[in-house]
Amino acid sequence: MIKFCNVQLGYSGRPVLNSLNFEIRKGDFFGIVGPNGAGKTTLLKAILGLLKPVKGEINFLNIKNGHRKNVGYVPQHASVDEIFPITVLDMVLMGRYTKMGIFKRPKKGDYTIAEKMLKNVGMEDLAEQNYRELSGGQKQRTLIARAMVGEPDTLILDEPVEGMDIQGEIAIMELIKVLHTEYALTVVLVSHDLNIIANYVKTLSIIHNNTLKLGPVDSILNEETMARVYGTKVKIVNISGQKAIIPELND
Amino acid sequence: MTDFLINLEFFKYSIACLVLMALVCSFLSVYIVLKRIVFVSVAVTQISSAGIAIAFIAGLNPTLISLLFTFLGVAIFSIRFTERRLSNECMIGIAFVVSSAASILLVSKSAKGIHEIDDLLYGNILAATPFQIYIMIGIIACVFIAHFLFYKEFAAVTLDFEMARTSGINARFWELMLYLTIGAAISIGMRTSGNLLITTFLIIPAANGLLIANRMKNVFIIAVTVGIISALTGFYLSYYFDLPISPCIVATLFAILCLTLPFRFFKLH
Numbered sequence: 001m002i003k004f005c006n007v008q009l010g011y012s013g014r015p016v017l018n019s020l021n022f023e024i025r026k027g028d029f030f031g032i033v034g035p036n037g038a039g040k041t042t043l044l045k046a047i048l049g050l051l052k053p054v055k056g057e058i059n060f061l062n063i064k065n066g067h068r069k070n071v072g073y074v075p076q077h078a079s080v081d082e083i084f085p086i087t088v089l090d091m092v093l094m095g096r097y098t099k100m101g102i103f104k105r106p107k108k109g110d111y112t113i114a115e116k117m118l119k120n121v122g123m124e125d126l127a128e129q130n131y132r133e134l135s136g137g138q139k140q141r142t143l144i145a146r147a148m149v150g151e152p153d154t155l156i157l158d159e160p161v162e163g164m165d166i167q168g169e170i171a172i173m174e175l176i177k178v179l180h181t182e183y184a185l186t187v188v189l190v191s192h193d194l195n196i197i198a199n200y201v202k203t204l205s206i207i208h209n210n211t212l213k214l215g216p217v218d219s220i221l222n223e224e225t226m227a228r229v230y231g232t233k234v235k236i237v238n239i240s241g242q243k244a245i246i247p248e249l250n251d
Numbered sequence: 252m253t254d255f256l257i258n259l260e261f262f263k264y265s266i267a268c269l270v271l272m273a274l275v276c277s278f279l280s281v282y283i284v285l286k287r288i289v290f291v292s293v294a295v296t297q298i299s300s301a302g303i304a305i306a307f308i309a310g311l312n313p314t315l316i317s318l319l320f321t322f323l324g325v326a327i328f329s330i331r332f333t334e335r336r337l338s339n340e341c342m343i344g345i346a347f348v349v350s351s352a353a354s355i356l357l358v359s360k361s362a363k364g365i366h367e368i369d370d371l372l373y374g375n376i377l378a379a380t381p382f383q384i385y386i387m388i389g390i391i392a393c394v395f396i397a398h399f400l401f402y403k404e405f406a407a408v409t410l411d412f413e414m415a416r417t418s419g420i421n422a423r424f425w426e427l428m429l430y431l432t433i434g435a436a437i438s439i440g441m442r443t444s445g446n447l448l449i450t451t452f453l454i455i456p457a458a459n460g461l462l463i464a465n466r467m468k469n470v471f472i473i474a475v476t477v478g479i480i481s482a483l484t485g486f487y488l489s490y491y492f493d494l495p496i497s498p499c500i501v502a503t504l505f506a507i508l509c510l511t512l513p514f515r516f517f518k519l520h
Binding site: 049050071079083087090097098100103156 | 400403410417420464467470
């Protein structure tokens, strides 16, 4: 669906990521991790088509009039300005704007899809609530619903569990997993939280030394690689079928 | 009051001009405050003043030159610079101080001097002509038609620019269009209302609306209503107390904003 061929990414001529050669396949659950400042956001912007490569080529399927179609983007909930007075339903309807076309206002069909999606993310009772009055988890659910009403085949999420407690993290990740299965979505997810990512994604990509190392999660997630990437020793243990990455403390 | 009503015929163009400026600027103030571009509007207003100053010196049409300068200003501010060493805020500040100084330097060499600086700052609403009113009505109608037709696009780029881009909306284009409507509103009123009043109309009415309302539609209604009521009340107070018009309107807007705060407090508790 998205293919990077020898891509270099950067800003103002300064390279951030080099020699990117990989493909995100249809139906994949693709996770991107890396230390702070490694270039996760840069890579995400390139995948979204917001950043042109300095070198190389990024091929997207489903391009129409220069714009990529069928991509649902879920930004970090903190990046959506809370001073905007908007209901949850209206926020979700925004995801239909491109489908509605210019000069058009939301129609009954748009409301039906928005209400259905709010139900899918467990937010139907809060449809008339003001967005700014929601909790972090509820905001994230609303933004996921907004991305989903455009009926995407690819869902791209930037730090979807940022700033949430454990219960909130699991609830959001389970929701993404359900949507991935029910709607046969390709999911691309950026997170700094290895423990969360390791238990959900199929393909794991790690940004290290300005490039990307990727593969099936079981082959890439090992103590040696983690120690090299994060510069600290870690233990990877399996508890009741779930992976846990635990940093080794000195003494 | 009777005296004021008797003289109403004399003030009709001034009042029409004030109401039109209050209407369009208060409406646009909602986008300005929500998009957090208050300082862009302040700088653009100053650039518009510099345009008028140049028109004075060169003997050109002030409204036309002001419009040209304003559009140039908003076009530049709508560019998202990738220069990481200077913030956008810094560039806006530079534009503000340079255009302010340029306006003063330019008019200081004209025969009228200080009076023209006063006009730039406070406007000369009493000198409004029917022709200016017709031009204002035409441009304001275009602004409102654009906002009616393209509400979705303007709302999307105001709320979440990145989402708008990724969803296929030509976000840069619509942001520029939004800025141009703001620029048009600023430049048509600059000669009559002055930059103090226009800047105020572009900020305070939205603050009232956002403090009270929870829906966009209601924010627009409150902002426009507060803007028009303040314009009319401020004009009457200036007549009654024999004070300059613009500061009286600013004071009225601020007084209404202060009255809004307890209302907001009681709504929360």
